[in-house]
Amino acid sequence: MHQEAIVVATYPRDDAEHAFERAVLPERPRLYALAVTITRDLAEAEDAVQDTMLSAWRSWAKVRDPNRPGPWLTRICVNHCLQRQRRINRLLRSGDTREVLLRPPIEFEGELLDFDRAFAQLSVRQRAVFALHVHHGYTLNECARLLGCRPGTARSHLGRAVAALRREMINA
Amino acid sequence: MPEDPLRENDELLRVARSYFTSLASAPVPRSLESHTLLPTPSRRTSGARRAVTSALAFAAVAAALFLIVFGVGHVLVQRHGTPATLQPSARATATPAVSPPPGGPVPARLNGNWVSPAPTGNPDDAAHLILQGAKFEIQTSGGFSFGMVAVNGNEIDFFNGDVCRIPLPGGVGRYQWTLSGNSLHLTPLNIDPCGGRTRPLANATYIKQAS
Numbered sequence: 001m002h003q004e005a006i007v008v009a010t011y012p013r014d015d016a017e018h019a020f021e022r023a024v025l026p027e028r029p030r031l032y033a034l035a036v037t038i039t040r041d042l043a044e045a046e047d048a049v050q051d052t053m054l055s056a057w058r059s060w061a062k063v064r065d066p067n068r069p070g071p072w073l074t075r076i077c078v079n080h081c082l083q084r085q086r087r088i089n090r091l092l093r094s095g096d097t098r099e100v101l102l103r104p105p106i107e108f109e110g111e112l113l114d115f116d117r118a119f120a121q122l123s124v125r126q127r128a129v130f131a132l133h134v135h136h137g138y139t140l141n142e143c144a145r146l147l148g149c150r151p152g153t154a155r156s157h158l159g160r161a162v163a164a165l166r167r168e169m170i171n172a
Numbered sequence: 173m174p175e176d177p178l179r180e181n182d183e184l185l186r187v188a189r190s191y192f193t194s195l196a197s198a199p200v201p202r203s204l205e206s207h208t209l210l211p212t213p214s215r216r217t218s219g220a221r222r223a224v225t226s227a228l229a230f231a232a233v234a235a236a237l238f239l240i241v242f243g244v245g246h247v248l249v250q251r252h253g254t255p256a257t258l259q260p261s262a263r264a265t266a267t268p269a270v271s272p273p274p275g276g277p278v279p280a281r282l283n284g285n286w287v288s289p290a291p292t293g294n295p296d297d298a299a300h301l302i303l304q305g306a307k308f309e310i311q312t313s314g315g316f317s318f319g320m321v322a323v324n325g326n327e328i329d330f331f332n333g334d335v336c337r338i339p340l341p342g343g344v345g346r347y348q349w350t351l352s353g354n355s356l357h358l359t360p361l362n363i364d365p366c367g368g369r370t371r372p373l374a375n376a377t378y379i380k381q382a383s
Contacts, residue, residue: 028204135192
């Protein structure tokens with residue numbers, strides 16, 4: 001038998017682990033959909049969710065409402081998306097593009113391709129606010145809380161994102 | 173209340189919603205579907221690291237291998253009638269001599285979270301090493317991995333890593349550990365077969381984080 005099977009099977013599981021599995025693991029598909037729309041990259045989104053799980057596990061003892069971890073997880077996930085994008089930006093600035101996949105995750109066509117190109121040019125915070133607000137239905141105040149900024153800043157991000165998208169879509 | 177620059181009948185809104193729906197329809201990776209506590213990252217940066225994450229899957233694969241080997245062996249024995257030459261190989265594959273490196277779980281002074289600051293000083297690039305009992309976990313800006321450790325005197329061996337997945341007796345990275353105050357230094361004693369571990373571990377100095 002593979003050794004890791006033994007490792008996992010005999011690993012002592014306490015109540016915290018069970019509670020974590022019950023409450024947090026089912027959130028992963030939702031977080032993945034969230035991360036995909038912010039990062040536009042399937043692998044980055046998957047990694048962001050994995051990082052979210054790790055962070056969540058480390059902070060599990062401190063969570064306020066273990067039965068409703070959704071908002072808490074969403075905030076962690078958004079932060080990891082931003083962090084990962086900052087790392088990619090650093091690599092791009094340094095000219096090291098070996099680890100950066102510069103292509104859209106899905107082959108778009110027509111106006112969706114135009115939109116993808118325009119969306120890719122936004123800053124990650126602009127993308128995050130736009131995706132959270134337009135697709136995931138968060139209000140701008142909620143977006144601000146998720147990004148850890150003021151509501152006015154979130155509005156500013158959204159306004160600039162919308163202006164840039166309109167401009168790029170017209171020029172496309 | 174912040175003002176929303178988008179209106180419900182906005183053309184941009186229509187395209188954006190269609191775009192996000194397409195994006196979000198991407199299938200959820202298997203690693204995010206399975207119910208395992210420690211997730212298996214798929215790191216594009218470090219090559220193919222799509223791994224089976226559940227113990228059940230491992231057990232199923234091992235059982236399937238056992239059945240295949242045993243079944244083929246049995247068929248060959250029946251066909252040729254020379255079991256003496258076939259039995260050893262079948263037995264060797266089915267029950268490999270796997271023994272972990274000598275040693276025990278990490279001593280109390282090594283238990284805990286350790287961080288190795290990045291040369292750039294950027295906290296995002298710092299490496300984290302978590303030692304807990306007989307388990308390790310490494311987190312870097314490029315991803316994280318986990319596996320088992322055994323400590324024997326001043327030697328700490330990392331094995332059963334989830335990334336390289338080399339079964340014992342292979343896949344053992346041997347390091348010498350020295351502790352000086354809150355500072356843990358790791359010196360490689362062999363060429364770690366899991367190359368991805370070398371960068372965060374070899375000749376690295378970690379600082380104990382307050383728990």
